[in-house]
Amino acid sequence: MKKSFIALNMAVAIGAGSMFSAGYASAESISELKKKESQIEENRSKVHSNIKDAEKSIDKVKGKQADLALQLQKLEKQMKETENKINELNTKITKTKEQIEELKKEIKVLEDKIEKRNELLKERARSYQVTGGNKNYLEVVLGASDFGEFVERLSAVSAIMDADQDLIAEQERDKKELEEKKTSVEKKLSDLESMMAEVKKMKAKQEQQKKEKNQLMKQLKKEQKHLEKEKIGMEEEADILAGQEAAIKKAIAQEQARQAEIARQKQAEKKRQDELAKQRAAEAKKQSAPSTSSSKSSGSSSSVSAPKAAPAPASSGSSGSFMKPSAGYYSSGYGGRWGKNHNGIDIAASGNVPIVAAADGVVSRSYFSSSYGNAIFITHYINGKQYTTVYAHLSSRMASNGQTVKKGQQIGVMGNTGNSFGQHLHFELHEGPWNISKSNAVDPRKYF
Ligand SMILES: [Zn+2]
Incomplete structure (x- = not known):
C-alpha cells in the first residue's frame, strides 16, 4: 500500500496524458471530474457574487x-x-x-x-x-x-x-x-x-x-450582525469551494499519474513478455526443428495476449471503502435530530483520541470555523468517484491545505472546539463535493 503510493507520486510524468487510451475506464472519470471542477467553479462565482450582495446589504x-x-x-x-x-x-x-x-x-x-x-x-x-x-x-x-x-x-x-x-x-x-x-x-x-x-x-x-x-x-x-455573520459563512463557503477545486485538480493529476504508471508498467510488461517470447522461440528453434509443441510457449503466448483493457485496481488497496475515523461510540446518528437534519455522525470518546483519514485523499481545507471548530475537509477520488469527508470539533489539526493523506493516517485529535458540547468527532461523508446545503451528505456508516 505504501509502496504503491510512493510509486504513484514518482510517476507524475510529463506527457503522461498522451498515453491515455479510450480503453481506460478512468479516463472517463477524469472527464467526469473535470465537469465537477467546472461546476465547483460556477458555484464559487455564485458564492462570490452572494458575498458582494451581502456587502452591499451591509453598506x-x-x-x-x-x-x-x-x-x-x-x-x-x-x-x-x-x-x-x-x-x-x-x-x-x-x-x-x-x-x-x-x-x-x-x-x-x-x-x-x-x-x-x-x-x-x-x-x-x-x-x-x-x-x-x-x-x-x-x-x-x-x-x-x-x-x-x-x-x-x-x-x-x-x-x-x-x-x-x-x-x-x-x-x-x-x-x-x-x-x-x-x-x-x-x-x-x-x-x-x-x-x-x-x-x-x-x-x-x-x-x-x-x-x-x-x-x-x-x-x-x-x-x-446577521448579515456579517452570513457574509462570514459565505466566505467560509467560498474558501471551502476553492480548497475543493485545488484538491480536485490534485486528485486529477494523481489519477493521471497513476494511469500513466499503469500504462508504463503494462508496456514494460508487454515488452518483457515479447522479449521472453522471442527468446523462447529462438531457443525452441535452436533446440530442435521438428518438435514444435512446447507447454511453455503456449503458456507465454496466452500471457502476451492478456486483455489490456482491464484496469488495474486503484493504487491503494483500500479504495472503495472508508474506515471509521476514530475510536469511540456513536453518540449521535445520521439524519433528523432535534427537528434539524444532522448531516453526519458523532463519535464520542474521552482522553487523547486520534482522528484518522477515512480514506486516501487530498486535504481540501484545514481551518478553524466558529461552527465546526478545528475542521478538516478531505477530497477523495475512489473508483472514478469523488467523495468528501469532514472532520469537525478537533482539538488540534495535523494536516494542512493541499496535503495528500493516506487512509488511516492521523490528521488530528478529537476535541470540543466550535459549536460543540462535549468532546466528540462530528464526521460527514458527501458523495461528491461538499456544498453549503450539504445535499450530497450520506450516512457514512454504510461505507465502513
Ligand atoms: Zn454532529
Missing part, C-alpha cells in the same frame, strides 16, 4: 444607521430645548403662583381693612342710631339751639358723612383693582399651565420618537 444597513443616528442627534437637541422650555415654564408658573399668593394676601389685608372700617361705620351708625341714626343727623342738626350752632352741626355731620363715604369708595376701588389684577394673573397662570401641558405633550411625543428610533437602531444593528 445599506450601515447607511440607514448613520441616517438614524443623525435623526436621533437632532431629536436629542429638540428634547433638550423642550426640557429647557419646561424648566422655564416651571419657573414662570412658580413665580406667578407666588404673585397670586401675594395678591391674595394684599386683598385679604384690604378686605380686613374694609371689614374694620365697616365695623367702625356700623359702630358709628349705631351710636347715631342711639341718638336717631341717619334720621338723627337731621335731629342733631335740627337740635341746634341757634343758627350758628345749626350751621356748625350741619357741616360737621356732612364732613363725617363725606369722609366715611370717600374712605369706603377708596377702599372699594383698591379692592376692585387688586381683584382685577388677581384675575389677570390667574389668567396668566392658566395660560402658562396650558402652555406647559402642550410642551409636556411634545416631550411625550419626542420620547416616543426616541424610543422608536432606538428600537429601529437596535434592529438595524441586529440586521448588520
Whole structure:
C-alpha cells in the first residue's frame, strides 16, 4: 500500500496524458471530474457574487444607521430645548403662583381693612342710631339751639358723612383693582399651565420618537450582525469551494499519474513478455526443428495476449471503502435530530483520541470555523468517484491545505472546539463535493 503510493507520486510524468487510451475506464472519470471542477467553479462565482450582495446589504444597513443616528442627534437637541422650555415654564408658573399668593394676601389685608372700617361705620351708625341714626343727623342738626350752632352741626355731620363715604369708595376701588389684577394673573397662570401641558405633550411625543428610533437602531444593528455573520459563512463557503477545486485538480493529476504508471508498467510488461517470447522461440528453434509443441510457449503466448483493457485496481488497496475515523461510540446518528437534519455522525470518546483519514485523499481545507471548530475537509477520488469527508470539533489539526493523506493516517485529535458540547468527532461523508446545503451528505456508516 505504501509502496504503491510512493510509486504513484514518482510517476507524475510529463506527457503522461498522451498515453491515455479510450480503453481506460478512468479516463472517463477524469472527464467526469473535470465537469465537477467546472461546476465547483460556477458555484464559487455564485458564492462570490452572494458575498458582494451581502456587502452591499451591509453598506445599506450601515447607511440607514448613520441616517438614524443623525435623526436621533437632532431629536436629542429638540428634547433638550423642550426640557429647557419646561424648566422655564416651571419657573414662570412658580413665580406667578407666588404673585397670586401675594395678591391674595394684599386683598385679604384690604378686605380686613374694609371689614374694620365697616365695623367702625356700623359702630358709628349705631351710636347715631342711639341718638336717631341717619334720621338723627337731621335731629342733631335740627337740635341746634341757634343758627350758628345749626350751621356748625350741619357741616360737621356732612364732613363725617363725606369722609366715611370717600374712605369706603377708596377702599372699594383698591379692592376692585387688586381683584382685577388677581384675575389677570390667574389668567396668566392658566395660560402658562396650558402652555406647559402642550410642551409636556411634545416631550411625550419626542420620547416616543426616541424610543422608536432606538428600537429601529437596535434592529438595524441586529440586521448588520446577521448579515456579517452570513457574509462570514459565505466566505467560509467560498474558501471551502476553492480548497475543493485545488484538491480536485490534485486528485486529477494523481489519477493521471497513476494511469500513466499503469500504462508504463503494462508496456514494460508487454515488452518483457515479447522479449521472453522471442527468446523462447529462438531457443525452441535452436533446440530442435521438428518438435514444435512446447507447454511453455503456449503458456507465454496466452500471457502476451492478456486483455489490456482491464484496469488495474486503484493504487491503494483500500479504495472503495472508508474506515471509521476514530475510536469511540456513536453518540449521535445520521439524519433528523432535534427537528434539524444532522448531516453526519458523532463519535464520542474521552482522553487523547486520534482522528484518522477515512480514506486516501487530498486535504481540501484545514481551518478553524466558529461552527465546526478545528475542521478538516478531505477530497477523495475512489473508483472514478469523488467523495468528501469532514472532520469537525478537533482539538488540534495535523494536516494542512493541499496535503495528500493516506487512509488511516492521523490528521488530528478529537476535541470540543466550535459549536460543540462535549468532546466528540462530528464526521460527514458527501458523495461528491461538499456544498453549503450539504445535499450530497450520506450516512457514512454504510461505507465502513
Ligand atoms: Zn454532529
